[in-house]
Amino acid sequence: MGIEVGSILDGKVTGITKFGAFVSLPGNRSGLVHISEIAYSYVNDVHDLLAEGQEVKVKVIGIDTNNRINLSIKQALPPPSHPERRPGPRSGGFGDRSRPEGDHRPQGGRRSGPGRGFMPEPAQSRGPASFEDQLKQFMASSDSKLSELHMNEKRGNRRGGRK
Numbered sequence: 001m002g003i004e005v006g007s008i009l010d011g012k013v014t015g016i017t018k019f020g021a022f023v024s025l026p027g028n029r030s031g032l033v034h035i036s037e038i039a040y041s042y043v044n045d046v047h048d049l050l051a052e053g054q055e056v057k058v059k060v061i062g063i064d065t066n067n068r069i070n071l072s073i074k075q076a077l078p079p080p081s082h083p084e085r086r087p088g089p090r091s092g093g094f095g096d097r098s099r100p101e102g103d104h105r106p107q108g109g110r111r112s113g114p115g116r117g118f119m120p121e122p123a124q125s126r127g128p129a130s131f132e133d134q135l136k137q138f139m140a141s142s143d144s145k146l147s148e149l150h151m152n153e154k155r156g157n158r159r160g161g162r163k
Helices: 131-161
Strands: 008-017 020-025 029-034 055-063 069-072
Touching: 020 055, 029 055
Parallel strands: 029 069
Antiparallel strands: 008 020, 008 055, 020 029, 055 069
C-alpha cells in the first residue's frame, strides 16, 4: 500500500521535538506531525499530549519534493463538537469568555493600567469592525505610541546631553 495524501494510517511516535513529533509509518517510512496538527486546541508542549512509543492514527496531509511526509493527528479524528459560538464585541470571536459567578464588574471599556491607554469598546449598534478598520485603528495607535516614545527619547537626550 502506497502512502498518498489523504490516507489515514496507524503509526507510532518515534521522537518528540519542540515543533512536533516524528511518527513511523508502514513500509519503513516516517513523517512529521507539526505541533499545530496535533490537536484542535492550542498545544504548548508536545509532551503534554504525546509520548514516544505511543500508537497514533494520522492523516497524510502532504508529501514535499524531497519525499518528506507531513502528517496530522487532528485531521485523522472527527472535529470536537462545540456549542454554536456567536462572536461578540467582547469575545473577539475566540469563544465564550463568560465571567465567573459573582463577578459584577461593569462591561464598559477596558480599564487603563500601566502601559495601556483607555480603549472604549465599539458601539453595539455598529456590529463588529472589519479587519481593515481594526488594522487602521491599530496602526494609528501604534504610530501615536511610537511618536510619543520618540519625543520622550529626544527630551531625555537634551536634558542629559547639555551642560
